[in-house]
Amino acid sequence: MLASRALVRGLQSGFWRRVSTSSGARAAHPHDVDVLDCSAPQYNNRPDTPWPDVPFVRNLSAEQKKLKEKEKGPWTQLTKEEKLAIYRLTHELSFPEMNKGSKEWMTVLGGIFYFLGFTALLVWWQRVYVYGDVPHTFSQEWVEKQTQMMIDMRVNPVQGFSNKWDYEKKQWK
Amino acid sequence: MISAAVLRAVASLTRARAAHTAPLAVRCFSHAKVETDEEFDSRWVTYFSKPDLDAWELRKGMNTLIGYDLVPEPKILASALRACRRLDDLASAIRILEAVKDKSGPHQEIYPYVIQELGPTLQELGISTPEELGIHTV
Numbered sequence: 001m002l003a004s005r006a007l008v009r010g011l012q013s014g015f016w017r018r019v020s021t022s023s024g025a026r027a028a029h030p031h032d033v034d035v036l037d038c039s040a041p042q043y044n045n046r047p048d049t050p051w052p053d054v055p056f057v058r059n060l061s062a063e064q065k066k067l068k069e070k071e072k073g074p075w076t077q078l079t080k081e082e083k084l085a086i087y088r089l090t091h092e093l094s095f096p097e098m099n100k101g102s103k104e105w106m107t108v109l110g111g112i113f114y115f116l117g118f119t120a121l122l123v124w125w126q127r128v129y130v131y132g133d134v135p136h137t138f139s140q141e142w143v144e145k146q147t148q149m150m151i152d153m154r155v156n157p158v159q160g161f162s163n164k165w166d167y168e169k170k171q172w173k
Numbered sequence: 174m175i176s177a178a179v180l181r182a183v184a185s186l187t188r189a190r191a192a193h194t195a196p197l198a199v200r201c202f203s204h205a206k207v208e209t210d211e212e213f214d215s216r217w218v219t220y221f222s223k224p225d226l227d228a229w230e231l232r233k234g235m236n237t238l239i240g241y242d243l244v245p246e247p248k249i250l251a252s253a254l255r256a257c258r259r260l261d262d263l264a265s266a267i268r269i270l271e272a273v274k275d276k277s278g279p280h281q282e283i284y285p286y287v288i289q290e291l292g293p294t295l296q297e298l299g300i301s302t303p304e305e306l307g308i309h310t311v
Contacts, residue, residue, distance in 0.1 A: 050239060050272045051232035051265060072261045075299030083263060084306050090264035094308040095271045 045093045055090040064089060214246050221252035224259070231256050235269065244276045244283050247290035254291070258298050266300045267308075274303070 036042075041053035060068065064085075070078065071086055078086070087094075136142060155161045166173045208216075220226075220234055235253060238245050245253075250269060257266040270288070277283035288295075288302060295302065303309040 047275055048240065049236050050268050050275075051235050053232070055264075071263055075258075075263055078263070078299070080301060080306055083267070083301050084308070087264045087267050087306065087308070090262075091268060094303065095275050096309065096311045099275070100311050 043092065045091075045098045047095060047098055050095075056092040057089045060089070214249055217245065217249045218252045221249065221256045223256075226256050226259065228260050228262065231260060231262070231265065235265070235272070239272050239276060244273060244287070247287050250287065251291055251294045254294055254298060254300060257300075263300065266298070267303060267306070270300075271303050271308075274309075 043052050043054050043056050046052070057064065067082060067085055067089070070082065075083070137146075150161055151165050153162075157163055164173050165171075217234075217238060221231070223230070226234075231253070238249070238253075250273065253269055254266050257263070257269070270291075273287050274284040294300075
């Protein structure tokens with residue numbers, strides 16, 4: 001019990017900002033800022049809900065508050081930069097920014113090929129070092145005798161094996 | 174070799190249950206009244222024209238409207254833009270224009286038409302289009 005708690009604290013101070021989400025862990029880290037309260041309305045960039053529940057910037061600086069005050073007057077008096085700033089206060093991403101894709105698929109596909117290649121190396125090693133010899137019935141001599149016997153037996157004479165053998169000329173057709 | 178009497182009895186039984194074929198003309202569609210386009214438009218114009226519309230109602234209305242499988246008529250959008258003005262919300266007004274363009278999808282003639290129809294309203298209220306602000310591209 002004590003050992004695990006010490007381990008958690010060590011990990012928190014070391015690599016991870018939070019290991020557990022219990023309030024005990026949060027109390028141990030009062031400087032931790034980005035605690036997400038999932039019960040409160042959140043901002044999101046979704047083209048199917050263009051007006052999220054909360055604006056993007058909630059804690060306005062003094063300058064931003066002044067801009068908001070100016071917004072209450074006629075909008076014809078706002079400059080383009082001010083209008084853009086007001087837009088960006090409420091919305092993080094515009095529609096084109098939301099809808100643009102990324103190049104992540106290339107990374108994913110590359111990763112897939114990489115691991116497939118690695119697996120191929122393992123399979124090759126296995127074939128060379130793990131598998132034993134092939135049965136003696138695969139040897140050249142055996143296969144020759146086997147084939148001759150199949151021809152003599154008339155295996156698949158209609159559409160298959162023996163059909164391909166010319167019995168007069170004693171050769172493959 | 175079934176006797177004729179038995180056959181007659183069976184025939185009379187089936188004949189007694191004769192008239193139960195379903196009428197062919199009635200089909201199983203709902204009898205609910207279908208709202209016309211004009212009714213839909215005027216309903217939404219009225220929604221946004223409410224003088225004491227609050228910010229939540231504006232957002233809810235717009236999110237719902239955008240959720241429908243249609244691009245809203247300019248008159249609905251004009252009413253919504255005026256609601257934004259009443260709430261001192263320029264960002265939402267610009268977002269409305271962006272959302273219209275997004276809703277039009279591949280039909281690229283819709284957005285210029287809407288902007289053209291809303292021209293007087295945009296000028297009166299001082300709303301810049303996304304193109305004027307440079308956020309129409311990435």
